[in-house]
Amino acid sequence: MTTIVAAVLMATSAQAQVQPRVLGDNHVMVSIDTNYKYVLLPVEERAENASVRVIGKDNQSYRRPNVRLSVDHIDYYVPLEIKDGQTLDIIFHGDRRTKGVLKEFACWKEMKFSNTFDTSNVERFRPEYHHSPVYGWMNDPNGMFYKDGEWHLYFQYNPFGSLWENMTWGHSVSKDLIHWEALPNAIEADAIGTIFSGSCVVDTRNSAGFGKNAIIAYYTSAAEAQTQSMAYSTDGGRTFTKYEKNPVITSDIPDFRDPKIFWHEPTQKWIVVLAAGQEMQFYSSPNLKEWTFESSFGREYGNHGGVWECPDMMQLPVRGTGQQKWMLVCNINPGGPFGGNATQYFVGQFDGHKFTCESKPEVTKWMDYGKDHYATVSFSNAPENRHVVIAWMSNWQYANQVPTHQFRSSNSIPRDLDLFADGEETYCGVIPSKEMLALRGNKVKKLTDACELVIDVRGSMELTLGNANGEEVTMRYDAQQQTFSMDRTKSGDCSFSEAFATVTTAPTHGALKQLRIFIDRCSIEAFAADGKMAMTNLVFPSIPYTMLKVKGGKATIYEIVK
Known part of the structure; x- marks a missing residue:
């Protein structure tokens, strides 16, 4: 969990469309409204990076971040602190024949000025108890x-x-x-x-x-x-x-x-x-x-x-x-x-x-x-x-x-x-770390999208996390081979990369007696309780896993107290 340190976005933002001064096929200048703290830059992730240089009132350059400014549509906004700036000097990269006419880019229609920026969570995969950046x-x-x-x-x-x-x-x-x-x-x-x-x-x-x-x-x-x-x-x-x-x-x-x-x-x-x-x-x-x-x-x-x-x-x-x-x-x-x-x-x-x-x-x-x-x-x-x-x-x-x-x-x-x-x-x-024990709440009967499982293992074991959409993660312990594996090939969304749908396998360096599994929306971390095995994998289920099946062991589910 992360404490939000910025206020709510756009309550005082200027909605007026900026007027870009086009200086060439890939060069634009934008005047800054100095009554505001931020310029909110529209981002399109499939666009190529543009170099955004902030020029101050003294004509000195203060920052030069690379930003994927929106060409066709907006995925999200990022704030650029204005401070004493007066002009944005922007160089676009890429071929104008594919990116279109500069003055018609979506970023000019939706670029805003504001004194605040909203970082409240809008992502269903943002973890409950793992550290993540606010944006x-x-x-x-x-x-x-x-x-x-x-x-x-x-x-x-x-x-x-x-x-x-x-x-x-x-x-x-x-x-x-x-x-x-x-x-x-x-x-x-x-x-x-x-x-x-x-x-x-x-x-x-x-x-x-x-x-x-x-x-x-x-x-x-x-x-x-x-x-x-x-x-x-x-x-x-x-x-x-x-x-x-x-x-x-x-x-x-x-x-x-x-x-x-x-x-x-x-x-x-x-x-x-x-x-x-x-x-x-x-x-x-x-x-x-x-x-x-x-x-x-x-x-x-x-x-x-x-x-x-x-x-x-x-x-x-x-x-x-x-x-x-x-x-x-x-x-x-x-x-x-x-x-x-x-x-x-x-x-x-x-x-x-x-x-x-x-x-x-x-x-x-x-x-x-x-x-x-x-x-x-x-x-x-x-x-x-x-x-x-x-x-x-x-x-x-x-x-x-x-x-x-x-x-x-x-x-x-x-x-x-x-x-x-x-x-x-x-x-x-x-x-x-021992601090994780402080998160343990009551024992519950049903899986949630943020919980800890403790599995007392008896010989070889198979454990499956599943949901109503047929997505599942299967974990297996082979007592004879002393190996532990996690299969996420059917875990949910794997479409974004051919390298994602994988089975990972680890040695346990002896008999596995107890397993601790930490689930947090988009991640599963499995540990041998004696510390002799660790395995960390991301998952992106369409809905949370709420079904649990265990063969060869006894499961205890602890809710997470945030």
Whole structure:
């Protein structure tokens, strides 16, 4: 759930049609009504991007987002804050022979000025208890940290449409990891580039010199090259000031991004791990400003079906041993076990200079065996030495096509990580965070579109969620093979992508005794209660699943108390 931070749309909007000044086949200027806070831009998703430049009263350019301005019809509106602007300078792309006559575009007839923008939910697939943006596109979670009783979640965000573009750090905060309040955007594009993924740390040592407990953000500035930039916050992560000497870390590698920073106590240094093409690179620093290259890892290890992205690094306890080992998280796209993106990881040791993997190079380990779990990263400075992660709940194979308009994408439920041994290998344990238990309400007899199922499993098991339209999701546990599968081929709307109708299968690393399943309108997350299996898949049923059949187990349904 997300707290709405904008007022109701268009109660005071100007309805008059704007008068475009056509300057060529693809060039238009529009005068801004400065009596209003926003210009409401009509979006048509099948249109090509137009470059919208805001020119101020001083004739300086202040913003230049790309927006799919409506040519024939309107899918939805997005707000562009006017501030001191006086003119919109718009360049359209594409062939005028196919897009038509510029002055007749639908956007001129429906463009409005307003002091408010409505973000009340109009989507039946918007989740009840998962984080999602109030409007617009979202992908990777970024910069997550905990401080003073608040969990901060930043995310890759497009404020100007529900398709990927205009990368910005959006921002939400929560006191319980469940109920999220949307805050103003935290870090926006500048002359160095748009704002790609990264991380935040709480500088308790004042290493960077911006003050004790300042929040230090590192992110990728993406333009002709990908470089690493820094910003700092002295108000607890609400607002950031960009470092005057950006970019701080550079490379000649094209895919060089997603800095994850952590403190390494034995060497008394900060470490940053960066995705660099098909490997991860480690740098160290005493002050979060000057960085020394230490080592690289990964060229011969794990899956290399796609680009390595969004690293994370953490030291975790191994159940029942008293030992701790290091885990390097490596998100990859494509190359996932069922197509598209996924989160792989490596277990081993890290001495502050080099990561050494304990598995053979050909071994690949996946954190989640669903299609819709990616860009998994952890909250820094989490209490009780917890390692809490959140993932982006989608897949690049169809993320831009899923059947929503007002927003696209949500995050997984929070999960706590540890390690467990199975045979000669050590694996990542994934358990729904304890905060999820607070959502449990009364036991009910009927499925709802937002609930938790607990299944006590007896041997092999088959479970089916269904609705009156004949749509269904079938989950099976094979006790002999020790595998769990989820079949969404008949789950509802699969028409938007050939890659969507899929059966996903996971090892359970031992007998499955209890299953926890979280259903939330358009998602199903299944976990072995002991944390040895996780699977996340989206579904888009025409009506909610209300029928439940279980063979080989006993089901308990809990309502969700929001």
